[in-house]
Amino acid sequence: MAKAKRSVKFMCQECGYESPKWMGKCPNCGAWNQMVEMLEPTKKGRSTFTHTGEAAAAVPITKITSENEPRFETQMPELNRVLGGGVVQGSMVLVGGDPGIGKSTLLLQVSAQLTTTGKRVLYISGEESVKQTKLRAERLLVTGDNLYVYAETNLEAIQQTIQHVKPDFVIIDSIQTVYHPDVTSAAGSVSQVRECTAELMRIAKGGNIAVFIVGHVTKEGAIAGPRLLEHMVDTVLYFEGERHHAYRILRAVKNRFGSTNEIGIFEMRDVGLVEVANPSEVFLEERLDGASGSTVVVSMEGTRPILVEIQALISPTMFGNAKRMATGMDHNKVSLIMAVLEKRVGLLLQNQDAYLKAAGGVKLDEPAIDLAVAVSIASSYNDKPTKSTDCFIGEIGLTGEIRRVSRIEQRVQEAAKLGFKRIFIPANNQGEWKLPKDVELVGVATLGEALSKALPK
Template sequence: MAKGKTTVFYCQNCGYESSKWAGQCPSCREWNTFVEEVVQKGVSAREAVKKRENLKPVSLKEVDTSEALRITTGMEELDRVLGGGIVPGSLVLVGGDPGIGKSTLLLQVCKNLTELNKSVLYISGEESLQQIKLRAQRIGEFGESLLLLCETNLDTISEVIKARKPDVVVIDSIQTMYNETVSSAPGSVSQVRESTGVLMQLAKGIGISIFIVGHVTKEGVVAGPRVLEHMVDTVLYFEGDRHAAYRILRGVKNRFGSTNEIGVFEMRDTGLEQVANPSEYMLSGKPENSSGSIVACSMEGTRPILLEVQALVCQSNLAMPRRTAAGTDYNRVNLLMAVLEKRLGMHLSACDAYVNIAGGIRMNEPAIDLAIVLAIVSSYKDRPVDEKTIAFGEVGLSGEVRAVSMVQQRVAEARKLGFETVILPQVCLKSVEKLQGIKIIGVSTVKDAVRCI
């Protein structure tokens, strides 16, 4: 083997490094995840520190934050997920399924930034300049401050970024970039980690914001080592069915804001359009006078979203009845059905049950428990729920309805969309007693809630 090179084994799941192969990773306990790679020995950490000059601690009071003002992207939905805009010097990872719209979203961000006289460098390792131009023509006119570069060599990219010093850089995608000091193929564990490390040093050192596009695996997580998500400042996932019109941008990590916010977009011929009121979209097409359907209210960060909970309960001809949950936790549905069978005496053990959150969105907040329970009871008894009624609350194993947070925002959203009755936990009545124009019913148990429909 050539001098200066060594063979190591990396865990593809967490990035753990070992000098020999092992069947199970000692760090993440996953099996058969080690791959062999040849790496180039670099300068040791001690030698690198010696080369630095003027290395001294700085007092917190001496740090100037006047230049760290957030940059608006021109898209309110994206700004909300980012925590108020782009933080200078941040490293943002955008992941999602192929064809979901990651590149289109970032290209629209580039267009909005050029209109604000911000310099943007779009680096693509997957498309040619002509292909990018064809995609950009669908979105609209771009300013002259947008520069394109088709390159995968990270050394060349670093030199261009240092020379141009743009305000924002987009890397599409990190799996196509390669560092010459690492001998493994592009997209491998070591290449992705080293490439992200170089980009992180550029972002922090020069003070520019860098967006990285990352492919996802069939499990739905960003491809590459888990350490990739730990290195970046923000991780955004673009969710949804690529054959459907609506997309959801969700933050799973954010050092500069909340991770509970979501942004809703609609894919059109001209690109992605923001959905200002997702509740109207979620409730569009709701059937009238149909059993097994009720509206719930879930909170995503500071945003209340009304959604339709559907349930279908019917007698089963199978030895083991079928249970299906789409858009919510399957085990939670089984738990709520067990509560109904124990506390209300409903014989659901011989019934097939199907629960669906309409609109293709996924919600796991406990506040939709009460709506799921009422939808199951409505379908089981074939009794429609008033279409102007909304319900939310957490259901415990004893059949009690427990309190949820941000009750005022939920009731106000329901009133704004024309609902007339709200069924909520009894303990939450005090916080909404001053609200007018809507009937509020407090329930303490599941049995009380069933009497209201």
């Protein structure tokens, strides 16, 4: 009997859009020359079983028992914080970041730490041989009889190894190198990444195995592959930082078992990644006293307050249009604050180039940094430094008012702990709460009032 003919379709490698015919431009995402020919997979019957292997059936919610998911804490409190308290059994975690940022180093260190609790870890490398992985493990002082290393990219072989080893944790480095034999496209394509991730998700939920997968990023900084990849997993972590700087930031942008926007700070050393216990002190250790254009803000990263130095350089422009540059903060926010300063305070900034930076490589995106940004711009423009013991917290409205911010007590306590004596806060945030010793709270209602007290004439 002749085999059934398999139809051909075309899929966009950027977004996963499918079409029965080839097109030069994808109608969904607008990418050019991304449609790739592939064969339709043979249709199979849908499974009637859940991830746990039980028969699928509708159950009244009142009969479902809810138990707290068990967590395994690593020896890295920073990683435990980002994950929401530890690794959840049966969860799937996606770790993304630029090449060479330290993703494999972090997961290899975590693997060794998990084996110390008697758990079995399977480290699957699709980019290195077992000998290369062993060399890196020796450099990081990583060892353990319960740490298994396997170099393979075929998903079916990986499944068989998982069934044989029966690990508690599985690490896939990386998902773009793994391929499914039944999918005709090349490894790393949209269809391969989607199918391999779905199969690994079934392994994680069905076997109650915690799975970490490493994902490459595009030049825009997003996880390579379909956006569906981030929706499928339980937790998405981004490893940020520059290869030429020692500090790395691990940020959670999605977490089904904890809060999002938590960050962990690490330092890259010869022996691997080392946690930074007090990131605020690290970000401020190189601050110069008496330098104009420098202010300090207490920013909330998830549930953690972090003190960051904001630097501004304002200089007369040599061209017709003034230049605006911002590193570590939103460019549009800087332009808005400069417009408020010009309209409400009277600073002539339209003929001034402005360069702003959040020192230390951290990215700030919350409203409470507005007041510190405005004071740093005014300080550089007037060439008048602020006091080294001053700290600024507050959101700025378009009419020049200083609006209240959240978690003001935590912010003030963190600033006081690092020796700041005068803290500028919104007037509406002043309340009946216990102040730290030798700390003066300055409540300000308008931007003009804040500048007059921070930069007296």
